[in-house]
Amino acid sequence: MSYKKMDLPGCMGLLYGPIAPRILSRWTMSLPLRAAAATLALAFGLSAASSVGQITSSESFYLRGKLVQVAGVPSWSALPGDEITAGDSSLMVTFTDGSQATIATRSKARIEQSARGQILFRLLAGDMTVRATATSTTAFYNGTSSLRVRPSEEVTVTFGNSSSAQSAVRRVPPPPPPSVPKPTSTR
Helix, strand or coil: CCCCCCCCCCCHHHHHHHHHHHHHCCCCCCHHHHHHHHHHHHHHHHHCCCCCEEEEECCCEEECCEEECCCCCCEEEECCCCEEECCCCCEEEEECCCCEEEECCCCEEEEEECCCCCEEEEEEECEEEEEECCCCCCEEEECCEECCCCECCEEEEECCCCHHHHHHCCCCCCCCCCCCCCCCCCC
């Protein structure tokens, strides 16, 4: 196998040294190698998680174990596998099918995806209020118990309570609108 000599701009030659022409030159890469690289790129692109909804809060919250400061960015993408913990304010998750889940202050929930691709929203601690749409495909759980939510009906639960105790729990209010930073004068 022969490789074409290639002059690399700037520091590329320093970074990649003598193997750079083999790696970076598309003209000298063999056809099977190019096909394998394209297949891998496509596989990784298709396996990337896509957003299943938006998380909205007026205060900081935890997403995937990291503190999210919402200053100026009140809405964040929700992905399968996300674990969400509300901070000093409730937060709302609006799913792509229009369903909504509002989790109370300091409550915790997780977004999951079943093997068939269905989105599951599971309360892990605290309180939540959910509302499904007529075309909802999102399933809601209180721990391991499935919640029966009729279209346009609000259901409020506390973690660990059975579905029959739903009416005894106070509705979780939606988060207040995010504060907008006041513009500063340029004069």
